[in-house]
């Protein structure tokens with residue numbers, strides 16, 4: 001098992017704190033003007049808000065292995081991942097507040113954070129980031145450029161068609177892409193057991209001939225270790241042409257991470 005160095009542990013801890021403090025502030029400001037009768041249109045941050053308090057270990061355990069050149073696509077619950085990938089904090093907050101100084105001039109909002117400097121994007125459409133992650137990995141392979149792509153999704157998104165389509169192509173073309181499922185047991189008001197035929201989504205990786213691992217709980221070190229193996233395998237990479245230079249499934253892992261408190265903190269769905 002790969003153990004983080006002291007410097008990596010410190011970095012993970014700092015990023016988790018930044019993310020938690022950031023979201024606690026966002027939550028407080030978001031609620032301004034929206035009560036006593038909740039009106040989503042009111043307040044300094046109108047619209048929906050999806051917080052990831054409690055899911056920070058997953059973001060840091062994975063992103064600790066990534067550089068700016070690596071690509072991350074995240075979900076509608078993106079703040080912890082954006083922080084860990086090094087998205088510009090001031091511009092990110094400005095974007096969340098809809099300001100001109102935001103990452104996208106304030107037009108994207110909290111679910112649509114884009115920072116090309118660190119190859120980060122996210123989307124309000126669930127599983128939407130999986131295609132672009134696979135496309136980016138394909139582009140790197142074809143151009144002979146370094147870098148892996150990591151697509152984060154929620155466990156609910158694993159029932160989308162895009163999940164199966166992208167896993168299939170990633171495996172077929174041996175692309176340097178890793179899929180990370182943040183399993184908080186709920187998709188809005190639908191419990192996982194009411195929507196998903198199997199208990200653990202990592203088992204689905206086998207259907208596409210790629211390894212999958214399950215990391216229980218919220219242990220940043222355990223997530224770090226699982227992500228290390230997955231990302232190393234992706235970096236070692238297979239070829240685009242699939243002419244057997246790296247036989248078998250070598251470069252993709254589905255890491256299913258169980259998180260415990262994310263949904264308790266959610267404000268609006």
Ligand SMILES: Cc1ncc(C[n+]2csc(CCOP(=O)(O)OP(=O)(O)O)c2C)c(N)n1
Pocket residue numbers: 075076077124125126153154155156157158184186187188
């Ligand atoms: C394609 C699509 N269908 C429906 C929705 C509405 N929607 C927003 S969040 C969500 C549930 C997502 O659950 P999960 O993937 O587990 O992520 P979590 O919210 O738990 O982080 C749904 C269905 C959407 N955004 N995109």
Ligand SMILES: [Mg+2]
Pocket residue numbers: 154155156182183184185186187188
């Ligand atoms: Mg979920």
